[in-house]
Amino acid sequence: xxxxxxxxxxxxxxxxxxxxxxxxxxxxxxxxxxxxxxxxxxxxxxxxxxxxxxxxxxxxxxxxxxxxxxxxxxxxxxxxxxxxxxxxxxxxxxxxxxxxxxxxxxxxxxxxxxxxxxxxxxxxxxxxx
Numbered sequence: 217x218x219x220x221x222x223x224x225x226x227x228x229x230x231x232x233x234x235x236x237x238x239x240x241x242x243x244x245x246x247x248x249x250x251x252x253x254x255x256x257x258x259x260x261x262x263x264x265x266x267x268x269x270x271x272x273x274x275x276x277x278x279x280x281x282x283x284x285x286x287x288x289x290x291x292x293x294x295x296x297x298x299x300x301x302x303x304x305x306x307x308x309x310x311x312x313x314x315x316x317x318x319x320x321x322x323x324x325x326x327x328x329x330x331x332x333x334x335x336x337x338x339x340x341x342x343x344x345x
Contacts, residue, residue, distance in 0.1 A: 222332075222341050229332055233325040240318045241273065244280045247311055251283050254307055257300040260286065260293060284319040287312050 255261045264282050268275030286293050286304060293299040335341075 222336060225332060226329075229325060229329050233322065233329065236318055236321045236325060240277060240280075240322065243314055243318055244273065244277045247315060248276045248280060250311065251280065251315075254311075255283065255286075255300075255303050257303055258286070258293075258298065260298040280315060281319055284315045287316050288320075 251261060252265065260282060261279065264275075264279040268278050271278070286299055287307070290299065290301070290304055294301055
């Protein structure tokens, strides 16, 4: 293996993560009100709005993240009675993708960052060495 600077690899992983976090905030600002209207009968959305409403944009990001998990795992939420399946099914597909894709990217990139750290631990790579 060639001698690659670990900081460069970390930079390659972290830049997309930071860009994705900015995308998540932008998407949150664009869709939070539409979510409140289109998923008004879903108790999990209403409860998160009440619970995290005082946190400002961070509370909205959490609420949009929960809505993303609703779209990824609707049967889990339906089994617990947290969602109205007709409202979830009627939610526009483009908005679904707009919500889910940045969260999936964040999970993939964060996993890559953890695997990079594991690789550094296994091969005993110290920062700055």
